[in-house]
Amino acid sequence: MAEQLILETTFLMDLERARQALQERACAQFLASQGAARLYLCHTTIGELACGVGAYERAKLERLVAPFHVLDHTLEVDWQYAQAFRHLRRCGELIAANDLWIAATALAYRMPVVTRNIAQYERVPGLEVLTY
Numbered sequence: 001m002a003e004q005l006i007l008e009t010t011f012l013m014d015l016e017r018a019r020q021a022l023q024e025r026a027c028a029q030f031l032a033s034q035g036a037a038r039l040y041l042c043h044t045t046i047g048e049l050a051c052g053v054g055a056y057e058r059a060k061l062e063r064l065v066a067p068f069h070v071l072d073h074t075l076e077v078d079w080q081y082a083q084a085f086r087h088l089r090r091c092g093e094l095i096a097a098n099d100l101w102i103a104a105t106a107l108a109y110r111m112p113v114v115t116r117n118i119a120q121y122e123r124v125p126g127l128e129v130l131t132y
Helices: 009-021 026-033 043-053 058-065 075-091 097-109
Strands: 004-007 038-041
Touching: 004 009, 004 097, 009 026, 009 043, 038 043, 043 058, 043 097, 075 097
Parallel strands: 004 038
Antiparallel strands: none
């Protein structure tokens, strides 16, 4: 069990859908299995969530992200992004830009990413990917 986790956008969307439907889903079960792990978001994830909740639902966005710690965007994140981008471009396996920023944040902070979008994230060398 990891002590710190970065939650990716698909995980948060699934968690919110489960909460709204009042159902136990794989994402909620995964969180329960992590015990006292500290849960983090990066700015890219929050931006993606903001695009989905609509311009007049800032309170909903704030409620969604409130339980989590937010990681700073640092020079190390930028460096990890560039390293991963170069590698993936060289291999002809680029992933979506936002996913690459999330992966770079995870690499910079040395934390695993929790997602169901494993096909994208597993291409990034050195990234630990957890699924649910």
